Amino acid sequence: MFAAASLTKVFPQIEPAATYSFGGSGALQTQIEQGAPADVFAAASSKQPAALYAKGLVDKPVEFATNTLVLIVPKSNPAHITSVSGITKPGVKLVICNATVPCGDYARTAFKNLNITAAAMKNVVSQTTDVTQTVAEVALGQADAGFVYITDADAAKGKVLVVGLPAQAKPGATDYIAVVKSGKDQAAAQAFVQKVLSPQGQATLRAAGFGKP
Amino acid sequence: MTTAAPSGSRHYDQTWWYAALGRAVVSVGATLVVVVVMAFLLLPIVALFTYQPVHDLVNGFGTKVATDAILVSLKTNAIAFAIMIGLGTPFAYILARRRFPGRSVVITFVEVPLVMPPAVAGLGLLVAFGRFGLLGHTLTVLGVDLAFTQAAVILAILFVASPFYLRGAIAAFEAVDATLIDVAGTLGAGPVRRMLRVAIPLASGGLGAAAAVAFARGIGEFGATILFAGSFQGTTQTLPLAVYSLFDANLDQAIAIGVLLIIVSAAILLTSKLLLGSWTSSRSTSAYPGERSSFARP
Numbered sequence: 001m002f003a004a005a006s007l008t009k010v011f012p013q014i015e016p017a018a019t020y021s022f023g024g025s026g027a028l029q030t031q032i033e034q035g036a037p038a039d040v041f042a043a044a045s046s047k048q049p050a051a052l053y054a055k056g057l058v059d060k061p062v063e064f065a066t067n068t069l070v071l072i073v074p075k076s077n078p079a080h081i082t083s084v085s086g087i088t089k090p091g092v093k094l095v096i097c098n099a100t101v102p103c104g105d106y107a108r109t110a111f112k113n114l115n116i117t118a119a120a121m122k123n124v125v126s127q128t129t130d131v132t133q134t135v136a137e138v139a140l141g142q143a144d145a146g147f148v149y150i151t152d153a154d155a156a157k158g159k160v161l162v163v164g165l166p167a168q169a170k171p172g173a174t175d176y177i178a179v180v181k182s183g184k185d186q187a188a189a190q191a192f193v194q195k196v197l198s199p200q201g202q203a204t205l206r207a208a209g210f211g212k213p
Numbered sequence: 214m215t216t217a218a219p220s221g222s223r224h225y226d227q228t229w230w231y232a233a234l235g236r237a238v239v240s241v242g243a244t245l246v247v248v249v250v251m252a253f254l255l256l257p258i259v260a261l262f263t264y265q266p267v268h269d270l271v272n273g274f275g276t277k278v279a280t281d282a283i284l285v286s287l288k289t290n291a292i293a294f295a296i297m298i299g300l301g302t303p304f305a306y307i308l309a310r311r312r313f314p315g316r317s318v319v320i321t322f323v324e325v326p327l328v329m330p331p332a333v334a335g336l337g338l339l340v341a342f343g344r345f346g347l348l349g350h351t352l353t354v355l356g357v358d359l360a361f362t363q364a365a366v367i368l369a370i371l372f373v374a375s376p377f378y379l380r381g382a383i384a385a386f387e388a389v390d391a392t393l394i395d396v397a398g399t400l401g402a403g404p405v406r407r408m409l410r411v412a413i414p415l416a417s418g419g420l421g422a423a424a425a426v427a428f429a430r431g432i433g434e435f436g437a438t439i440l441f442a443g444s445f446q447g448t449t450q451t452l453p454l455a456v457y458s459l460f461d462a463n464l465d466q467a468i469a470i471g472v473l474l475i476i477v478s479a480a481i482l483l484t485s486k487l488l489l490g491s492w493t494s495s496r497s498t499s500a501y502p503g504e505r506s507s508f509a510r511p
């Protein structure tokens with residue numbers, strides 16, 4: 001199972017027996033394009049599965065969850081950020097994901113929705129290749145703020161504080177899953193997708209903070 | 214078995230054939246082993262060089278991401294290299310010349326970063342020098358914030374690469390005939406002069422080779438840098454970090470930068486071999502400066 005880094009905690013709860021490779025959705029896409037032995041691809045966006053579907057490498061992707069982008073700051077909040085506008089203050093060390101990774105794409109959409117693109121991008125000191133790295137930089141206190149999913153913020157509870165985004169800023173973060181055509185065990189892959197979509201799988205996702213598809 | 218044989222004896226005849234057969238099997242086997250190992254080592258390099266047309270490859274070298282990463286890599290590595298030589302050379306000289314209790318412990322600790330996974334080195338640097346690390350508060354008071362700066366990149370390179378120099382330099386100094394240095398002393402040369410004018414020139418081959426290996430390691434440094442310094446184009450994104458970052462965005466460009474790194478590393482390796490003066494010697498397998506005979510002089 002190739003799955004987005006944001007699914008690192010929840011997927012093994014749904015299916016403990018599977019073998020997982022978690023990473024940035026963009027990196028996983030490249031790996032599948034290069035013939036990596038994946039049976040299922042679950043991404044934190046519709047873009048990467050759609051691109052693979054267009055190339056005929058995966059079956060039609062299905063939306064299985066939604067997620068919410070939030071701003072997190074270290075518990076000690078060194079830059080005193082209390083609302084999303086705080087990230088535009090000069091000297092704030094902001095970490096976001098690469099534009100090719102869903103979390104980076106969503107962060108940029110949020111900047112655009114809030115009309116703070118120039119000021120916010122000026123404060124970006126590091127760009128990561130998956131969301132877990134962004135969480136780590138903030139949890140360690142190296143960065144003053146970072147944009148991640150609410151589900152990751154929950155997982156790092158105790159080390160970070162969550163600053164919600166205003167409704168108009170929120171990009172629609174959707175998680176898609178698809179069976180990889182070159183996978184060895186199509187039946188097992190289908191079964192996995194069904195399990196994720198099943199009431200039980202959905203309940204596990206809800207419990208981890210993911211929204212309804 | 215009735216054809217001409219070196220001996221009329223049937224027994225001898227058989228032994229001769231078996232021996233010949235044995236030699237043939239051994240030489241075919243030996244060739245096969247060499248071919249398989251070489252193919253395994255060279256294939257990924259060949260694949261990287263031939264992945265895209267040469268034209269695209271050369272274009273990849275010139276992209277903004279690549280040129281930014283080249284500049285960051287050159288600058289941070291040059292500074293780290295200067296610090297490594299400036300501090301590491303006297304350090305290695307002292308350790309090679311002096312005998313004191315705990316010397317072997319010191320030398321062992323010098324080598325620890327060599328066997329430490331780079332990601333662990335990055336974590337160590339984070340919890341030591343990070344904003345909330347051991348020295349983080351002290352540094353903040355002093356107005357130093359290393360997070361996501363080129364200084365952090367330099368520290369990561371120094372931590373991971375300089376032990377290669379230190380270890381080689383200690384071995385190089387140890388291989389210098391101590392009586393020559395002592396004689397210089399009796400002729401009135403002070404300790405600094407003895408090191409600069411006698412020991413360093415005598416150990417220069419080994420020092421140069423060790424420095425080249427450390428430089429190559431520094432250019433390729435990845436794990437500690439991404440954890441400790443982050444990755445941002447034009448500031449902290451070195452060549453290996455650019456490869457990693459481009460992997461999911463533009464594989465062609467990532468490979469072009471990868472090829473560039475291979476060329477640079479190969480050039481450094483060649484330099485170190487030449488410095489050791491063992492290029493023509495088939496016995497020398499690497500620029501490992503610990504091999505005394507290759508640079509010890511009469």
